[in-house]
Amino acid sequence: MVNAVRWAVIGPGNIARRFATQLSSSQYGSLVSVGSSDPERARTFAEEFGAAKSGDYDSVLSDPEVDAVYVATVHTTHAELTIAALQAGKHVLCEKPIAPNHGQAMAMVDAARAADRVLVEAYMYRFHPQTKKVLELVGDGTIGDLVHIDAAFAFATGRSEGRLFDPNLAGGGILDVGGYPISYARAIAGAAAGKPFLDPISLDAKGTVDGGVDVWSVAQLSFAGGVTASARTGIRVSESSVTVYGTKGLIKLSDPWTLSEQPVLTLTVAGQDPQELTFEAKPYALEADGLAAAVGVGETTEISLDDSLGNAKALDAWREAISLRYPFEADDADIPTVSGQPLRVDDSTMIYGEIAGIGKRVSRLVMGCDNQPNLSHASALFDHFYSLGGNAFDTAYIYGRGAHETLLGQWIRNRGVREDVVVITKGAHTPHCDPESITRQLLESLERQGTDYADIYLMHRDNEDIPVGEFVDVLDGHVKAGRIKVFGGSNWRPERIDEANAYARTAGKQGFELLSNHFGLAEAYDVPWNGCRHATDPESKRWLAERQIPLLPWSSQARGFFTGRARPDDRSDEELVRCYYSDENFERLRRAEKVAAEFGVAATAIALAFVLHQPFPTFPLFGPRSIAETRSSIDALKVKLTPEQVAYLDLASD
Numbered sequence: 001m002v003n004a005v006r007w008a009v010i011g012p013g014n015i016a017r018r019f020a021t022q023l024s025s026s027q028y029g030s031l032v033s034v035g036s037s038d039p040e041r042a043r044t045f046a047e048e049f050g051a052a053k054s055g056d057y058d059s060v061l062s063d064p065e066v067d068a069v070y071v072a073t074v075h076t077t078h079a080e081l082t083i084a085a086l087q088a089g090k091h092v093l094c095e096k097p098i099a100p101n102h103g104q105a106m107a108m109v110d111a112a113r114a115a116d117r118v119l120v121e122a123y124m125y126r127f128h129p130q131t132k133k134v135l136e137l138v139g140d141g142t143i144g145d146l147v148h149i150d151a152a153f154a155f156a157t158g159r160s161e162g163r164l165f166d167p168n169l170a171g172g173g174i175l176d177v178g179g180y181p182i183s184y185a186r187a188i189a190g191a192a193a194g195k196p197f198l199d200p201i202s203l204d205a206k207g208t209v210d211g212g213v214d215v216w217s218v219a220q221l222s223f224a225g226g227v228t229a230s231a232r233t234g235i236r237v238s239e240s241s242v243t244v245y246g247t248k249g250l251i252k253l254s255d256p257w258t259l260s261e262q263p264v265l266t267l268t269v270a271g272q273d274p275q276e277l278t279f280e281a282k283p284y285a286l287e288a289d290g291l292a293a294a295v296g297v298g299e300t301t302e303i304s305l306d307d308s309l310g311n312a313k314a315l316d317a318w319r320e321a322i323s324l325r326y327p328f329e330a331d332d333a334d335i336p337t338v339s340g341q342p343l344r345v346d347d348s349t350m351i352y353g354e355i356a357g358i359g360k361r362v363s364r365l366v367m368g369c370d371n372q373p374n375l376s377h378a379s380a381l382f383d384h385f386y387s388l389g390g391n392a393f394d395t396a397y398i399y400g401r402g403a404h405e406t407l408l409g410q411w412i413r414n415r416g417v418r419e420d421v422v423v424i425t426k427g428a429h430t431p432h433c434d435p436e437s438i439t440r441q442l443l444e445s446l447e448r449q450g451t452d453y454a455d456i457y458l459m460h461r462d463n464e465d466i467p468v469g470e471f472v473d474v475l476d477g478h479v480k481a482g483r484i485k486v487f488g489g490s491n492w493r494p495e496r497i498d499e500a501n502a503y504a505r506t507a508g509k510q511g512f513e514l515l516s517n518h519f520g521l522a523e524a525y526d527v528p529w530n531g532c533r534h535a536t537d538p539e540s541k542r543w544l545a546e547r548q549i550p551l552l553p554w555s556s557q558a559r560g561f562f563t564g565r566a567r568p569d570d571r572s573d574e575e576l577v578r579c580y581y582s583d584e585n586f587e588r589l590r591r592a593e594k595v596a597a598e599f600g601v602a603a604t605a606i607a608l609a610f611v612l613h614q615p616f617p618t619f620p621l622f623g624p625r626s627i628a629e630t631r632s633s634i635d636a637l638k639v640k641l642t643p644e645q646v647a648y649l650d651l652a653s654d
Contacts, residue, residue: 005091005292008033008066010057010081011073012045015095019070019122020049022284028292029285035060035069057081061088068291070122071095074163075170076328079104080340082119083111091118093291097179097315098308099338100170101329103376105312106627107338109305110384118294120287121308123183127286127300128259130279131184134244134251135191143246143269146192146227150243151181153257154216154234164235167212167326174207174214174318178233180257181242182318183303183311185221185229188244196301198223199310205321212326219318231318259283309626316373331375331407334414337383343415350389351637353617355550357486357513358455362392362422364612365633366552368623369395369404378407379414384627386417388634394552394621395449396426396460397441402448409449418451424552425454426490426516430531433463435474442483457487458516458552461531462496469503476509488514490554491533494543515544519553519618521592521610521649522561522585526578544616553611556620557633561585562592562607584651591649601635606649608636613646 033053036042046054068091112119190197200221207217216234242256249269352361372378427441504511518534
């Protein structure tokens with residue numbers, strides 16, 4: 001049963017007026033309140049549409065008689081208001097785009113899932129029967145195999161000022177209406193593949209940027225299976241169209257977006273007379289009812305949260321292709337938390353360990369800093385990890401040619417947390433694995449990060465042509481100079497570590513305190529990159545247990561082997577096959593899935609928990625590309641494996 005929903009509008013502008021006008025035609029919704037930064041404006045809107053209450057944002061969000069809010073403010077305020085509403089226990093219909101960038105969108109989606117509230121991005125056309133018919137025709141093969149989608153939404157403003165021309169308000173066509181053709185193309189490509197949506201495998205674009213906003217742009221998309229799409233948008237030229245091409249015909253829409261009066265769908269199939277289909281419905285009322293139907297279920301079927309995240313990522317790619325970033329997204333900007341609230345830490349979930357010489361507790365999970373495309377994305381990801389008690393970050397001189405060190409350093413400065421975090425800095429990667437390069441790269445890394453020391457320094461590779469004592473000498477010198485607290489080796493043989501420490505003891509110098517090799521539940525038969533070393537073999541495990549040297553394992557989840565990607569009959573990922581495919585590893589996967597079912601987590605969390613439950617200290621590195629991936633890894637901390645379960649997973653017992 002669908003329950004009635006009492007609505008509040010936040011941001012009583014033109015788009016809110018369309019929503020309020022049609023809300024009375026919905027089956028389940030009624031307008032009860034209006035909120036605005038201008039209380040008088042809210043009162044006038046409330047009187048016009050018969051809402052009993054009006055006020056500022058806080059009064060609306062704290063009202064127990066409001067079940068859901070429609071956020072219709074400018075793009076740059078969507079995230080903060082949406083998160084505040086979700087935390088207040090409200091369901092949210094947020095105007096498109098859900099946020100100016102994927103980083104903010106991730107935080108909003110995570111907030112919705114954490115609050116167990118419905119969040120819907122307000123692409124009202126997705127709820128309309130015309131759209132559902134298009135997806136049905138494509139999905140059942142009426143026009144044959146899908147070949148190409150041509151979609152455009154552009155309009156001529158007739159102005160040169162206002163929010164559309166303000167880069168500080170995320171102006172321009174791509175974010176205002178460009179999301180329509182992108183989202184439709186993704187939905188149509190998905191329908192052809194029997195899925196709710198598909199994300200493009202490539203996106204290129206050209207466009208005109210004037211005054212810091214895009215005024216006209218064309219994007220070319222490619223999808224798996226060879227389907228292509230063209231998307232056009234702008235704010236100085238009018239165009240509104242969608243044409244879907246198949247091997248047997250095409251679908252053409254006269255009014256794909258506004259859906260006023262009776263839009264016409266023309267279906268043309270080879271050998272048949274064209275058909276015209278008309279539809280009569282009110283899309284804003286339908287999207288309100290779509291949210292109502294999702295209450296108690298989780299998400300709407302028309303546009304899921306993962307769909308919105310994919311759309312945000314595609315819009316980021318479109319803007320990046322035409323070199324458009326807004327001032328508040330710059331990689332040297334002081335980007336606040338997405339919620340606008342102070343960064344708070346709940347460390348009740350995280351577990352910690354000690355590494356001698358650091359002087360701080362170290363989160364047992366270490367976030368890898370090599371998957372963040374920009375500061376907006378990095379800030380959302382780092383904030384989330386830090387809020388869960390994660391304080392250890394791994395970066396390297398070569399990652400992104402220095403870009404990732406710079407992003408991490410900027411985030412640390414923005415949050416003022418340098419003394420609260422543990423930063424791992426890696427350098428001396430082949431072919432620059434020599435004492436001179438260690439010093440040169442370390443100084444440059446510290447400059448990029450905006451700090452004067454590294455908590456942990458790891459040599460990224462070893463160079464066995466150089467006597468190990470020369471490395472100890474230079475690293476010990478940096479310790480004495482205060483630039484490094486402790487150091488170790490990544491991709492080093494245990495024997496070389498022993499040799500280095502024997503030299504250090506004789507010379508009265510600091511030795512290697514850590515090792516960072518590949519280690520995980522799946523035994524490695526090869527490594528993904530030249531010069532890498534693993535510690536998954538029995539001899540290395542014995543050495544680690546005897547020495548009790550902390551291990552910072554990379555690829556601790558076996559590059560996705562435990563996520564469901566690996567199947568004996570699927571050999572499409574050559575690297576995964578080369579490194580991990582064996583009968584023994586597939587048996588480990590089967591056992592991980594069995595244990596995962598007992599704990600109610602994913603198998604990949606069991607694989608990570610296995611690393612955390614070794615008889616030697618481990619601080620596994622993980623490299624999430626999204627907040628959702630962070631969440632799935634954090635689940636490993638809930639798993640308390642017995643020694644018998646650890647042995648069972650490692651095939652040491654039945």
